[in-house]
Amino acid sequence: MKETVYPYIANSAPSVKKRMLDEIGIKSADDIFAEIPEHLRYKGTLNMPKPMLSEYEMRRHVEGLLHRNLSCQDHLSFLGGGTWQHYVPAVVDTIIERDEFLTAYVGDAYADHGKFQAMFEMASMVGELVDMDVVNTPTYDWANAAAIACRMSARLNGRKEVLVSASVSPKRLAVVRNYCLPDIRVVTVAFDHRSGQLDLKDLEAKLSRETSAVYFENPSYLGFIEGQGAKIAELAHKVGAELIVGVDPSSLGVLAPPAQYGADITVGELQPLGLHMQWGGGLAGFIATRDEPKYVAEYPSLLFGITPTTKAGEYGFGQVYYERTSYASRERGKDFIGTTTALYGIAAAVYLALMGPQGMRDLGLGIMQRTAYAAKLLGALPGVQAPHFTSPSFKEIVVNIDGTGRTVAELNRALLARGIFGGKDLSQEFPELGQSALYAFTEVHQKDDIARLALAIDDVLTHAPVMA
Amino acid sequence: MTAKLGLIVNPFAGMGGRVGLKGSDGKETIRRAIALGARPEAPGRAVEALRALGDLASGVDLVTYPYEMGEEEARQAGFSPTVLGSIARGETTPEDTERAARDLREAQVDLLLFVGGDGTARNVCSAIGRELPALGVPAGVKIHSAVYATTPRSAGDLARLVLEGRVGRYQDAEVMDIDEDAFRQGRVSARLYGYLKVPADQAHVQNMKSGRAQGDEAALVAIAEHVIEDMEGQMERLYILGPGTTTKAIKDRLGIAGTLLGVDLVQGKRLVGADVGERDILARTQGVPATVVVTIIGGQGYIFGRGNQQLSPGVLAQVGIGNVLVVATRQKVIDLRGAPLLVDTGDPATDQSLRGYRRIVTGYHDTLVYRVDG
């Protein structure tokens, strides 16, 4: 008995429905569904929870579920590892909540001119951060950006192997591995367990004319900064391989972009630039290259270019497209292009416009200072090695507690009881690092927050272990 | 730089069709058609195509031949043409068309627009080959050549894009040689005559959701790569490459100097026989594994019988129907509008064995399953 008139369904009012059915000349929707053979029709009623027809009831229900969560505003959090807590300026949220941007889709650059201009500006500003002239409309996340870059490289030089630093994010590496199957081999290159730096001897031993690309992350997943970029580029280029570097753009106000030490393709994560974490759902990956046809031809994303219109002086936008007709390799087309994360790109544009050059510098500098400060405080605790790696860090450090005889799991449980989300437990992902955790420090952390962390850890370590 | 448009009108094209005569070559046929009340079709089609150029008339240099071979039509459409050459008014011949094409090539036009049918296309082709971009405005009876736009207006639209500099891609299209006498007696006997270089349609379609599909040039390379990969896995196998734009792309990709209109033999990725006839093929494929590679020739969808008669029923029997590889770009298949591929080997039994669903290689590891009929 469908008596309900739904606020989201305009024609569900019975009189309206009847008028339309009469126009078509049928009795009900079943006359249309009659095209579906009887045996394929679903006979029952879907077994679903009772609906909450009023907005109030539904909201109360869902908010009730959400309020069972403890967020990084309720607790003090030092989690990072691929998505980070940064401050999102109010203007960013205002813009991406606008229905015009929020609910647009794939209209052309006439009725949707504004969206295209916003995306072009995002590409322009990210391009300046990474010092490259071509930036794509963002893909799903950094992981996919890296994976796509590997395949782009394989297409353009016809080679079937990529060398990847063993210190890259294991989850990103999992995405890359799946995406490179079945024909591109992914081989890891060792890194020094004290400095974190890539083992150049191992790299050289593994480089060959089979190598399509070398990929490392800077700052690395484990927080340290890779200082050998120029040398790695030289070695890769010597065998004709591409260099792909993954970056956290929140660092690029103070760190040199990889293009300036030899990277051919830069990939990274837009989330730190004005996106809430959203339980890992706030990700958007970018890919950037030099403005050369051999790269432009390989993007499996939409590239939007600025272009004149029939009205002099007006800006227009359209799809840039270049088709290489001499394949270096037998790749079947350019992967697939679909709906990804455009709105997040607009958020990043607004963020970068608000921050400006000085803001990005202040951000990066302040983050490094807080991280260094935290390292000092934590490193002073007995049995705690912070940072574990000797190379300078940007926003994350590995904190090792082997010297305390405790596990990170225990420590984190105890910290949780004290209202703190401790650093990510690395003992499964990097067993060679022992009982280590990845701690992130951003501009949201004040001195008292870091001091509180140090005190809490100290407190936990000097007391008997907490039972699970 | 003012764009230059060349125009040739074959005033007698299509005249036979209206009064039930097939084709319109030869003075005698024309005379009979006129006696039956036929009126020239081509001039009207020419004007229609030129009108689609609209406001470009002032900005384009139109170069053409006198009177009904283009001058009159151009003026009627609002152009002030440059007129070259000389003709006998009312008595134009295929030689006039060829001469006009050569003169327009000398004049370095950006596009040669010709109005007529298969015969006209042949004349243009023999005069200039693929040296100039060309495009046909249809005015003949059923046209077999693939160098024609679908309508006069669409020809004009595409010409306009070319003259505005908005077409970046050109592709080879087949010109078919129809035996007019046979045609008039109800038999279609066509063969691939040559190629013209025509502008690619759908030149700049944006696709804001999932990006553009592969262009024809890239598709041809992909198909070639697919076949070559096949060859690399079977170096002793003899590949019998028939004529056609797609098979030509394979030859180009291999870097071999195959013949444009003939059947070539490739083994171990090398040319081992050029422009071979049926007897040669039969001799060479005795006891040797072989694959016949064919493509769609002309606008009617034929894969056998329209320019590759060397691939006879005898050859197919010896090679084996299972060793026939059909290659074509996806766009060429789509242009068939759902009509099946056609075969006409001359032997009904062979035709029958070719019928059914076959795989067409349309890209690298990319095939289409399509119907073949007789």
Added chain:
Amino acid sequence: MTARVRKDYQQARWNEPIIYELSLPGSRGVLVPEPEHDVQEAAGDVLARLPEGLRRKELPNLPELSQKHVLAHYLHLSQETLGSNITNDISEGTCTMKYNPRVNEMLVADPHFGELHPDQDEDTVQGMLEIYHRFAGIIREISGMDEVTFQPGGGNHAVYTAASVVRAYWMLKGQLEQRNEIITTIFSHPCDAAAPATAGFKVITLYPDKQGVPDIEALKAAVSEHTAAIFMTNPEDIGIYNPRVDEFVKIVHGVGGLCFYDQANANAFLGVARAREAGFDMCHFNVHKTFGTPHGGEGPANGAFCCTQELSQFLPVPRVEYDGKKYRLNADYPNSIGKVRDFMGTAGVILRAYAWTMMMGADGLRETADISVINNNYMLAKMEGIRGLDYAFRGNGIRRQEQVRYTWEQLKQDTGVGTDDVNNRIADYGIEHYWTSHHPWVIPEPMTLEPCETYSVDDIDEYVAVIRQISDEAYRDPSFVKAAPHVSASHRRSDDAALDDPHKWAVTWRAHLKKTGR
């Protein structure tokens, strides 16, 4: 009431400069908290300690504006964009542009969602895990499938996940080298070919028969011991439900292949027909389409991938599970394909979709399906008689479901005005550009429209009236239509060839300045 056509519509046109042109050096849009003095002192000169060559020498070239000017600029750009919530977006066929409820945006804005980190202890995100689990239950019910993952970031991505699962399945059996072909149809979504190709498969494409339905005889000719799977969209974008879809499945199963059901076009079949009853092993949904979440200008989005118990071992990890007391994340699946995306997928889309579905309920979903097909058939009836317009496979004896692919081929032949021209002109009436078709255009001059359940009878009447109006304009004054849009936020691009020219294209402002010599 008689259809209202917006004759005096004028889109906002700000002639907005590129943001770099608005830069006022020295301006700040937002200030960043500075670390306390103690922190700075303890840290020391952090930049000096950076390795050689890693210190950024010059500040990045970003624009400098005060806050209000950034806000105004992007508000201007938003006014020059037609989101579906503000326009009659029957236009974007296959995209299911239904209303995106504002209440769901309030849920997303709640810090108990927005400020969650995915690596938090499971005990602290029980609410989020429960939402994922409940919505998975709903999707399982709607599809009839056994297991679901929300990790893929969109429809294409879900199809790629399917291809990865198919690959893993055959790899485990040690038959991947032999099972190297995937079959699809020409009217299925391009990703049904492109994603398997990316995953390493050869693609076999079937053409439709005379009715516009995939040709089952072609399928019989296409299957073999090389068939790894079939990937098919049903109904296809032309709006025809394949009545023999289960026979297709049987044929593929008959050679041992797997069957994947692309359900991007699921809106009209909620509670009406399921993947399970048709026999499929896998299916997917575009959550952002069918379940009412915003499209974001092309993302963020989500693809729910569903499969049978047997195939669930290959699903990406971690999976959300319930042990009777608590919700847990479980990554202990040795045969998993690993990950297709970092963390848990686009959680914001799942949150909104769950909220939408909880308000609709089973009856509401069924009503959605009913109204979708009624709207579409009403619209088709009203479109009858518009000059120059036809629709694909007219007269094939099969009613369309929720979409129709129209064709302007006749209009193009009569007037020279084609679908791209009509599509530009429609913006002059305050209507978003419509979806033509995926490439290649099998149906010439296509226009694909989807009046999903959000659109009222007045919306449909308006749309038909506008289409009729544009058709009349094309016959009366084709060059006027070909020069459209006239009152949109910007005018026609004038040099499309430049976008394909390496010497001229510019994807960033800096590239543009370089190439225009500034």
